[in-house]
Amino acid sequence: MSEPVQTPQTNAAFRPRIFSGIQPSGGLTLGNYLGALKRFVEKQDEGIETIYCLVDMHAITVWQDPDKLRQQTREGAAAFIAAGIDPARSILFNQSQVTAHAELGWIFNCVARMGWMSRMTQFKDKAGKNSENVSLGLFAYPALMAADILAYHATMVPVGEDQKQHLELTRDIAIKFNNDFGVDFFPVVKPIIEGAATRVMSLRDGTKKMSKSDPSDQSRINLTDDADTISKKIRKAKTDPEPLPDTLEGLKDRPEARNLVNIYAALAGHSAEQVIADFAGAQFGTFKPALADLAVAKLEPITTEMNRLMKDPAEIDRILGEGADRAEAIARPIVDQVYDIVGMIRSRRR
Numbered sequence: 001m002s003e004p005v006q007t008p009q010t011n012a013a014f015r016p017r018i019f020s021g022i023q024p025s026g027g028l029t030l031g032n033y034l035g036a037l038k039r040f041v042e043k044q045d046e047g048i049e050t051i052y053c054l055v056d057m058h059a060i061t062v063w064q065d066p067d068k069l070r071q072q073t074r075e076g077a078a079a080f081i082a083a084g085i086d087p088a089r090s091i092l093f094n095q096s097q098v099t100a101h102a103e104l105g106w107i108f109n110c111v112a113r114m115g116w117m118s119r120m121t122q123f124k125d126k127a128g129k130n131s132e133n134v135s136l137g138l139f140a141y142p143a144l145m146a147a148d149i150l151a152y153h154a155t156m157v158p159v160g161e162d163q164k165q166h167l168e169l170t171r172d173i174a175i176k177f178n179n180d181f182g183v184d185f186f187p188v189v190k191p192i193i194e195g196a197a198t199r200v201m202s203l204r205d206g207t208k209k210m211s212k213s214d215p216s217d218q219s220r221i222n223l224t225d226d227a228d229t230i231s232k233k234i235r236k237a238k239t240d241p242e243p244l245p246d247t248l249e250g251l252k253d254r255p256e257a258r259n260l261v262n263i264y265a266a267l268a269g270h271s272a273e274q275v276i277a278d279f280a281g282a283q284f285g286t287f288k289p290a291l292a293d294l295a296v297a298k299l300e301p302i303t304t305e306m307n308r309l310m311k312d313p314a315e316i317d318r319i320l321g322e323g324a325d326r327a328e329a330i331a332r333p334i335v336d337q338v339y340d341i342v343g344m345i346r347s348r349r350r
């Protein structure tokens, strides 16, 4: 039995600060964009302090070809900037350049309980029947994620629906650390799961999450897809023969139709109810081309800008390095205090 987590503390002592990350484990998808990246930009534009990260150490919890990992990390950074992240206003970097993540991740491996980790549904989904052969890192993933967030005393984390359980675990780790050491050191983070598409589903199966590691490229829209590819993928997306209903309730047992309506709503900045009101009774022969046009109009400028930025990888590396310096300046003193709280001697002259 794992030990019970005790009462949460308040966040009154912590200034509002946002942290979130995306794995460079493949090219980013429409799911990453609508569930995470688009929100990241909104939070930056609201004027909250924002720290965003390409979590390359999370990516290697499953095999990554080294050259591809470098390429995907740069491409991820280009996607952030092309989508509207301004490296002067947000801190943008790759995780492995700031060692505080790995250091605090280890401490949290010693705070988190095996029972908590065993309940993580994402580990069960990713490991499947192969749990004896997956990396230890994949199992410990949520403790490193807690470290990513708490190394900055971040108070809010914008994520897609699939990360909700990991954020609950982050809260549990923060609370247990505070209780174990009798401190009020870590904030209890708040997930921000907002918008009409917090869980974008596969275009081939409306019960499965759209994912960059899905073996079928037809299941997802990649941020690198050109206009023609986006249109084709949407036109070929799995649907059913019924027209769109006149209420959202009518989409209850139609996961593929519901998914396309949600994607339309999120891209247009409307509610799903509004989309249903606009397209009630429409056949997919009408709705899919409208969705394809909207997706191309929203995504094509991002893809074009990504391609431009990718022509100068040295500039991307410079931006990531500068972001890492700024991130380090926040995380280092926090992690140094953690060592002190835990009882580790820090006597080196630096």
Ligand code: AQP
Pocket (backbone or CB within 6 Å): 021, 022, 023, 024, 025, 026, 029, 031, 032, 033, 034, 035, 036, 158, 159, 160, 161, 162, 163, 197, 198, 199, 200, 201, 209, 210, 211, 212, 213, 214
């Ligand atoms: N389908 C999705 N709908 C909404 N949000 C999504 N996110 C991912 N997929 C969807 C959100 O994107 C952020 C970054 O996710 P990640 O790259 O760290 O890992 P993931 O959640 O495991 O995403 P993928 O695409 O499925 O990656 P792989 O295939 O490498 O495992 C998170 O905020 C996530 O919620």
